[in-house]
Amino acid sequence: MRSMQVLEFGQPLVQTESAVPVPTGKEILLRVKAAGVCHTDLHLWHGGYDLGHGKRLSMAERGVKLPLTMGHENVGMVLAVGDEVRNVKVGDVRLVYPWNGCGHCEVCLAGQENYCLTPCTVGINRPGGYSDHLVVPDERYLVDLKGVSAIKAAPLACSGLTCYSALRKFNQARLQRNHMVIIGAGGLGLMALALLKAMGAKGAVVVEPDAARRQAALDAGAVAVVDPNADDAAQQIQKAVGGAVYDVLDFVSNPQTTELGFNVVTKGGHMVLVGLFGGAAPWPLPLIAMRAITIQGSYVGSLGELQELVELVAKENLSLIPVTTCSLDALGQALQDLEQGKILGRMVMTPEA
Ligand SMILES: [Zn+2]
Ligand SMILES: [Zn+2]
Incomplete structure (x- = not known):
């Protein structure tokens, strides 16, 4: 099998050849049909995150071992199964839930393997889909596509x-009655706009410094867009929301955006931080208590949520994000393009391309 691997953090991906694995027990061997290129792959590739105050979160210290085949957004066709696999068969095409946990700790038993302290994530802790083949450890991680295409x-x-x-x-009823605020109109921000509509929410005011991305947010259904670099950005946001700002979703989460979010959110409001752009928290601590603000982190999602999401996308025939495709050989270039902000939407590798 051919894979594009990280052999050394920060160095160009290298194409390697190895024997096609034979699945045993509960394992399933897939032929990769589509593998998305994600911003997280940039952090993996460079070997860490900036935590602010001069600190760095090292991937090596978090158990990421080289060589690494990245790629955690995968669809594949079943080529072979181990002898304990019961419910999938050769030829089935499935989406892979990558956020695999230990399967028996408190969060795993509660169906939130994505919060497991000993993660075994596809494309991070075990080989991923930057390859033409992929082994999945258990059939429960395979999600039916419900007719949605692989890419x-x-x-x-x-x-x-x-x-x-x-x-x-967020409080779903509140989202139906009020405009929320979304910070960042990259791929995730645009997806959130489409999902909000499908979920029956009232809509969102989008905060984004880049003019082309602000336009993309308007085209994707944003109620209004605001440039965070404007002197009166906070007032503009509050005016566009047309009332108290209860809910803020931050896809950037750097010191500037989280300060702006904190400044606009109302008493008793809720901020959910998703972005991993780095830096340290800017909030005055007494104000968090006095204003009773809930600041919550969100990291990917559960297997159950992925199943719900695929159902929603299939039922509403949603196109969450424009997709462009590249070949396996072009993955190194795709990462560089992503890093330089040249990709609007999502790059998906298809080994056939
Ligand atoms: Zn990702
Ligand atoms: Zn666990």
Whole structure:
């Protein structure tokens, strides 16, 4: 099998060849049909995150081992199964839930493997889909596509799920009555707009510094857009929401955006932070208590949420994000383009392309 691997953090991906694995026990061998290129892959590739105050979160210290085949947004066709696999068969095409946990700790038993302290994530802790083959450890991680195409379904496993799970954390009835605020109109922000509509929410005011992205947000159904660099950005946001700002979803989460979000959210309001752009918290601590603000982190989503999301996308025939495709060989270039902000929407690798 051919894979594009990280052999050294920060260095170009290298194409490697290895024997096609034979699945045993509960394992399933897939032929990769689609693998999304995610912003998280940039952090993996570079080996860490900036935590602010000069601190860095190291991937090596978090158990990421090289060589690594990245790729956690995968759709594949079943090629072979181990002898304990019961419910999928050769030829089935499935979306892979990548956020695998240990399966027996408190959060895993509660169906939130994405919060497991010993993660075994596809494309991070075990080989992912930047390859033409992929082994999945258990059939429960395979999600029926419900008729959604492979390239449309692949990004649901991470970016789509991240949006959906973050939106599900808000009071759903309140989202139906009030405009929320979304910070960031990159791929995730645009997906969130489409999902909000499908979920029956009233809509969102989008905060984004880039003019082309603001236009993309308007085209995707944003109620209004605001440039955070304007002197009166906070007032503009509050005016566009047309009342108290209860709910803020931040897809950037750097010191500037989280300060702006905190400044606009009302007493008793709710901020959900999804972005991983780095930096440290800017809030005056007494105000968090006095204003009774809930600040919640959201990290990808659960298997159950991914199943719900695929159902919603199939039922509403949603196109969450424009997709462009590339070949396996072009993944290194795709990562560079993503890093330089040249990709509007999602790049999905198809080994046939
Ligand atoms: Zn666990
Ligand atoms: Zn991702």
